[in-house]
Amino acid sequence: MKPYLAxxxxxxxxxxASAADEPAAFCAAAEKPVGADSRLAxxxxxxxxxxxxxxxxxxxxxxxxxxxxxxxxVLIVQNGEPxxxxxxxGALLSAYVLQRINGxxxxxxxxxEFANLGTFGxxxxxxxxxxxxDDAMAIESGGVFQGYASTSIDFxxxxxxxxxxxxxxxxxxxxxxxxxxxxxxxxxxxxxxxxFDPTDKTALVVDYKIDAKGSSRVERVVWRLIGAKLTLxxxxxxxxxxxxxxxG
Numbered sequence: 672m673k674p675y676l677a678x679x680x681x682x683x684x685x686x687x688a689s690a691a692d693e694p695a696a697f698c699a700a701a702e703k704p705v706g707a708d709s710r711l712a713x714x715x716x717x718x719x720x721x722x723x724x725x726x727x728x729x730x731x732x733x734x735x736x737x738x739x740x741x742x743x744x745v746l747i748v749q750n751g752e753p754x755x756x757x758x759x760x761g762a763l764l765s766a767y768v769l770q771r772i773n774g775x776x777x778x779x780x781x782x783x784e785f786a787n788l789g790t791f792g793x794x795x796x797x798x799x800x801x802x803x804x805d806d807a808m809a810i811e812s813g814g815v816f817q818g819y820a821s822t823s824i825d826f827x828x829x830x831x832x833x834x835x836x837x838x839x840x841x842x843x844x845x846x847x848x849x850x851x852x853x854x855x856x857x858x859x860x861x862x863x864x865x866x867f868d869p870t871d872k873t874a875l876v877v878d879y880k881i882d883a884k885g886s887s888r889v890e891r892v893v894w895r896l897i898g899a900k901l902t903l904x905x906x907x908x909x910x911x912x913x914x915x916x917x918x919g
Contacts, residue, residue, distance in 0.1 A: 678743040678768055678780075678806045678829050695719045696726035698733045698752045710737050714746040717776035718767045729756065729792075735764075738799040740806045744769045744776070747797055747808075750784070756792025758814070763787050764794070766834060782834040788825055790814030795822065802837070803873045803896050805830050811844075818850030819917030824865065826875075826901065835899050842901075843908075844877070846915035859883045859915040875901055881911045 697705075697715075702724035705712050715722055715734050729751040738745040750763040764787070768780030788794050789812035796811040805828040813822030822845040826837040844863040852858060860882040868874040873896040880889050893905035912918075 678740055678745075695722070695732045696730065697722050697724045698731035699724050699727055700752045701731075701733045705734055711746075713776060714744060714767075714769055717769055718746055718778050727752070736797050738797065738808060740799055742806070743779070744771060745799070745806075745808070749792075749794075751792050753793035754791050758790060758816075760790070760792050761787040761812075762789045762792050762794050764810075768829075785834050786810065786825065786827065786836070788812045800826075800867070801872070802826065802828050802867060807837075813845070815850065816917060818852075819846070819848050819915070820850065821846040821916035828899075830899060837896065837899065837901050839900050839902065842877070843912050843916055846912055848915045848917065851917065856884060859911050861909075861912050861915045871895075873897075874904075879909050879912065881909050883911055 705715055711734055714737050733749050733752055735747045735749055746767040748765050763784050765784055766782040767778055769776045770779050788810055794810055794812040798809045800807050800809050807828035810825045821843050823841045823843050828835050828837055846861040848859050863877050863879045865877045868876055875894040877892045878889055890909050891906055892908055894901040895904045
């Protein structure tokens with residue numbers, strides 16, 4: 672995968688829109704966390720101008736986090752207050768790329784509603800990472816359905832001027848069926864660690880730890896970025912992952 676360094680490219684291309692041209696109704700519940708975070712407040716002002724935190728419901732916007740990269744910042748915003756939606760409802764996320772210049776900020780890219788993830792209208796964590804030379808993000812989300820708990824990771828990369836979803840399928844990194852069974856012989860717990868191989872930055876390595884039937888084992892699985900998707904190239908996802916998450 673050829674690295675395009677899309678954020679840096681956006682900075683050189685510039686943006687014809689003004690620095691703050693996004694009229695928006697912000698969630699009243701966002702006023703306190705935004706006011707307590709000077710960087711987040713500055714990014715919100717740069718994208719949206721003067722913010723009025725007076726709205727509620729699913730139509731208001733809630734600024735979540737600023738991701739800081741070498742060439743730019745990215746403001747992540749979601750529709751609706753986190754945790755206020757239905758059990759099976761995800762968080763609808765948008766991303767705004769801002770150039771840091773002469774002590775100020777300029778909006779140079781907008782990716783509206785690029786993902787709908789999580790439960791109860793919320794995701795767990797959003798982290799800036801690098802994948803194969805591209806600025807990217809890892810988004811962790813999870814939930815519990817009928818006693819089955821699971822957490823998954825979704826990867827998005829700024830590539831060739833787009834914000835690209837790299838996942839072919841949901842990558843589960845934690846699961847357990849403790850709430851779905853009373854039989855200790857059927858209890859399964861999955862925990863996983865993941866990283867991009869520093870010697871091959873296109874390779875995603877996941878080490879699954881499986882605790883089941885009184886014993887533990889670890890299995891390594893490797894995905895590689897082929898084209899714009901992560902493709903399984905080594906190992907297999909342990910079948911207990913689906914069993915523990917309620918998928919099998």
